[in-house]
Amino acid sequence: MAPEATKPAPTGATDNLSIARAARLWPIEEIAHHLGLPGEAVEPYGRGIAKLDPTTLLNWNDRPRGRYVLVTSMTPTPPGEGKTTTAIGLVQGLQRLGHTATVALRQPSMGPTLGLKGGATGGGYSQLLPMERINLHLTGDLHAVGAAHNLLAAMVDNHLYHRLAPELDPREIYWQRVVDLNDRALRHIVLGLGGAGDGVPRQGSFEITAASEVMAVLALADSLADLRQRLGRLIVGLDRDGQAVTAEQIGAAGAMTVLLKEALKPNLLQTLEHAPALLHAGPFGNIAHGNSSIIADHIGLGASDFLVTEAGFGADMGAERFFNIKCRASGLIPDAVVLVVTVRALKYHSGRHQVMAGQPLPASLLAEHPEEIHEGGANLLKQIDNIRAHGLTPVVAINAFPGDHPSEYAAIRDLVASVGVRAEVSTHVRDGGYGAQALAEAVAEAAEADSNFDFLYPDELPLADKMERIATRIYGADGVDFASRARERLDTWQQQGYGTLPVCIAKTHLSLSSDQQQLGAPSGWRLPVREVRLSAGAGFVYALAGDIRTLPGFSASPACTRIDIDENGDTVNLY
16 A cells, blocks of 8 residues: 655745755655565664665565556756656655555765765655755765775785786776766876885776776676676786686675675665655666666565656666666566656757756746747657667656746647657646656556567677667667777677677767767767777676766766755755
């Protein structure tokens, strides 16, 4: 039975932090009880938070499976279009219709939280609680990922220093270090300076923790044993003969698994309307596969009528990887897809407006111009087509913002109706689940339809051809231009038996193309693949397309100056 939900009482607050603080947390044991979780599976972790022990839920797969719903979006503007908020609002809307529903989301990284992006717990009356703790450390899972990743980095340097077998080639070490902050001074560093006992001098670098392959592994592992095996397959570099060297070979995988033992347990929280929320893992959506964990999805599907999850960035990014990487690994089949759009994003893709992250939206973007919806509509139509390429037809969720105009909503409805797609305006930010009921009804109907889901490419398709298919079918490119070394490596991996792996193409999230300046649905371009890596732990081949400096895992945004502590010790101005 779904928790009882009432329309949010007006608090007079308009900012996210004040709304969250005015809310009343239910005991987390009560949320777990509504999910039907056995008491031994629930490990309270402070007020309003619990860890769920997956080893006590081994019979969960025997329970009837709920409907599996993915929330994705059109290509976003720099500030984003509200996928997380919509996923939370949708779950609250489904709950108001009498369904049990759980939302499964990624954990926020402190780098974006303290940078330009802000937090990742939704907004308005569609938020997760406790909001501050979620955005600042939560249960420490990201720090555990960072510790495991950097332990492996330290053991790589120790292995190199002592010239242990297999002897690493210092020019071919791939495993770098991570930190969960934006710090541009650490992009490129020199290691091993000092005396003879301070290591072997070489170049190195830092990435943000959410970009770590360990984070991708955490999200894709389905058990502790699977996690241990995946960590053992991590490739740290090449030996003097050009052969791959793994974490298992240098003796690091076991210790890494121990550090991640607690992080493998999903975190249970709640929405403002007390719907269950599973927060687990946080791989970036334009570098890794951008989806929360398989373990959390299995738990939510076994406990609820609906499990709603969200994939990073547009449908060409997180959704494509959800379908072709995550669903392959989990064996789960999606029942419905929600495609989030906003008036401002469609007008932005008309090419008439400049939008900068961290800056107010231009007045011209907020003026009533329904004709710009059609001018920027090519991007939305392409993303609908991208979802249909996997055998599913999305429900379009129009995430309502103050200042939107009814004529612009009508233009969106007309646009998507022309290709046989249903659109619903959702006011979940202002009204919580009450404002998402129409969307919830549409999604529930879509989930009852027969699923014709299929992968974009078969396992046996060669790696280079898989990348070509994604580039041409999903991005709209004319083809792929491989750097010579990238092509050589793909051919080598194909011969070594890795050709059946899925592929993950890292590119900008701000365009369907690899150039963030190209809005709408650009044509007449080719995807440049500059570099490829074998992510054997995550189980995919990674390709870098475009300028590496434009991707969050390799760049840094200015530090946030809008967070502080007041005289009572409370966090203030988080957004």
